[in-house]
Amino acid sequence: MPNDYLSEELALEVKSSFIFFSLFSALLFNLLPLQEIILLLRPDFVAITLLYWSVNQPQRIGMSLAFIAGLVMDVSNSSILGQHALAYCLITFFGMILHRRLRLFSVFQQAPQIFWVLLIAQFAALLTGMLGGTYLPDWHYFLPSATGALLWPVISFLLGIPQKPKCDSDEL
Amino acid sequence: METVPQFFRVGPSPQVRLFFFALLSILLMVVDTRFSSFFGIRQTVGMIIYPLQKLAYAPMSLYDQVEELLDDLQLTKEIAYLRQQYFFNQQKLFRLQMLEEENAQLRQLLNAAQQTEAKAIMADILYVPRDPFNRKVTLNKGSTSGVTAGQVVVDDLGVVGQITQVHPWLAEVTLITDKDHSVPVQVARNGLRSVVSGAGKNNELELRYLSVNADIEQDDLLITSGIGGVYPPGLPVARVTNIEHDRSRDFAHITCIPIAGVNRNRQVLILSLSSPVPALPEEEPRNTVQQGKQRKNHAQ
Numbered sequence: 001m002p003n004d005y006l007s008e009e010l011a012l013e014v015k016s017s018f019i020f021f022s023l024f025s026a027l028l029f030n031l032l033p034l035q036e037i038i039l040l041l042r043p044d045f046v047a048i049t050l051l052y053w054s055v056n057q058p059q060r061i062g063m064s065l066a067f068i069a070g071l072v073m074d075v076s077n078s079s080i081l082g083q084h085a086l087a088y089c090l091i092t093f094f095g096m097i098l099h100r101r102l103r104l105f106s107v108f109q110q111a112p113q114i115f116w117v118l119l120i121a122q123f124a125a126l127l128t129g130m131l132g133g134t135y136l137p138d139w140h141y142f143l144p145s146a147t148g149a150l151l152w153p154v155i156s157f158l159l160g161i162p163q164k165p166k167c168d169s170d171e172l
Numbered sequence: 173m174e175t176v177p178q179f180f181r182v183g184p185s186p187q188v189r190l191f192f193f194a195l196l197s198i199l200l201m202v203v204d205t206r207f208s209s210f211f212g213i214r215q216t217v218g219m220i221i222y223p224l225q226k227l228a229y230a231p232m233s234l235y236d237q238v239e240e241l242l243d244d245l246q247l248t249k250e251i252a253y254l255r256q257q258y259f260f261n262q263q264k265l266f267r268l269q270m271l272e273e274e275n276a277q278l279r280q281l282l283n284a285a286q287q288t289e290a291k292a293i294m295a296d297i298l299y300v301p302r303d304p305f306n307r308k309v310t311l312n313k314g315s316t317s318g319v320t321a322g323q324v325v326v327d328d329l330g331v332v333g334q335i336t337q338v339h340p341w342l343a344e345v346t347l348i349t350d351k352d353h354s355v356p357v358q359v360a361r362n363g364l365r366s367v368v369s370g371a372g373k374n375n376e377l378e379l380r381y382l383s384v385n386a387d388i389e390q391d392d393l394l395i396t397s398g399i400g401g402v403y404p405p406g407l408p409v410a411r412v413t414n415i416e417h418d419r420s421r422d423f424a425h426i427t428c429i430p431i432a433g434v435n436r437n438r439q440v441l442i443l444s445l446s447s448p449v450p451a452l453p454e455e456e457p458r459n460t461v462q463q464g465k466q467r468k469n470h471a472q
Contacts, residue, residue, distance in 0.1 A: 031228035075217040077301045082200030089193040096186040
């Protein structure tokens with residue numbers, strides 16, 4: 001079901017500082033010391049934030065930013081240098097080529113499509129990790145993609161707040 | 173000359189960019205795994221994200237402080253109990269001192285090396301990596317507190333892991349459950365020597381190269397043997413949980429669980445041997461690994 005375009009609000013321009021701030025807070029969420037089940041379920045917030053910006057502001061976010069964010073994640077995760085960088089670059093790539101199509105849907109309809117993008121990125125990370133010989137995960141490994149897709153509407157809402165028009169254009 | 177307005181300038185297509193960055197990251201990965209020459213980069217990035225890690229840990233430490241405050245209320249009762257225990261243990265301690273002296277004398281008689289006593293640094297687990305299959309944790313003490321790579325990390329029950337990378341304020345511990353990590357051990361019951369390796373899974377270890385007829389039983393305690401000089405002897409490592417005799421294989425499939433709370437604790441001790449073991453001849457530590465490999469090849 002396509003949206004009703006006439007009722008849709010025109011998004012305001014986002015400040016670059018907000019993009020950076022969102023990425024930083026996503027990194028902070030990724031660094032939280034969690035245990036057991038929550039650790040297994042925790043989505044990759046940096047990946048979702050990158051995906052959000054590359055879908056909604058593809059002109060503002062480049063693959064180089066994704067690459068750098070990936071390197072930072074690699075260091076903090078003590079995984080092979082470049083593993084997350086590759087995954088995040090894939091995510092921004094899919095965001096870039098799919099953004100026109102994705103924006104036709106509402107956030108709830110976007111969520112299942114987001115799941116596949118996150119899964120592909122995780123699969124790339126898994127493949128590189130296995131080739132590097134670092135780990136052999138269980139099937140739980142793919143759970144964060146599902147929780148990430150479930151959280152997509154929430155994160156879209158939160159990151160979309162500064163883009164809401166300040167006043168109602170239909171007021172008069 | 174043709175000029176393109178800013179708005180229409182989009183740069184290279186996504187495919188080209190992805191190709192470039194994928195190539196770059198694959199190059200990075202190859203160099204990192206084959207030559208591991210990015211220590212500098214890791215250290216600088218690690219230092220940049222250190223405040224972030226600290227900030228992420230803040231709620232946890234706040235929780236700890238509140239818990240401590242609540243604990244204070246129970247302290248009087250505990251003090252009384254501990255005082256009792258103290259007198260109780262004092263007696264045992266005297267005997268232990270006597271035994272230690274006697275032991276030292278006997279060792280001198282036998283001309284054997286002194287058992288090394290370890291210095292310890294207390295540290296908190298600051299950060300567990302995002303994906304739970306990477307068996308490493310980060311501690312909040314680094315080279316500024318005298319931590320060096322290769323030191324042993326224990327908790328109140330047994331061996332947790334080994335320091336593998338040191339930043340100025342952080343240190344990275346490879347847990348004993350890591351797939352590539354091995355600890356030289358002994359069965360406490362009969363002194364049988366072996367090497368226990370991580371299974372790469374949560375809370376599981378395996379004894380890989382023990383023959384089918386080796387004298388090992390369920391619930392056997394494995395302690396560090398001190399061979400190799402990294403781990404001080406006598407620390408509990410694991411308990412045997414399952415022994416599987418498969419006739420088609422040369423080796424028994426033995427799984428163990430670590431004694432220490434490898435995936436539970438937040439406080440650990442970093443041990444440093446105060447008098448390092450004299451340097452071993454070059455081939456010796458490698459020998460055991462190679463033997464293992466050869467036997468493995470043979471088994472295949």
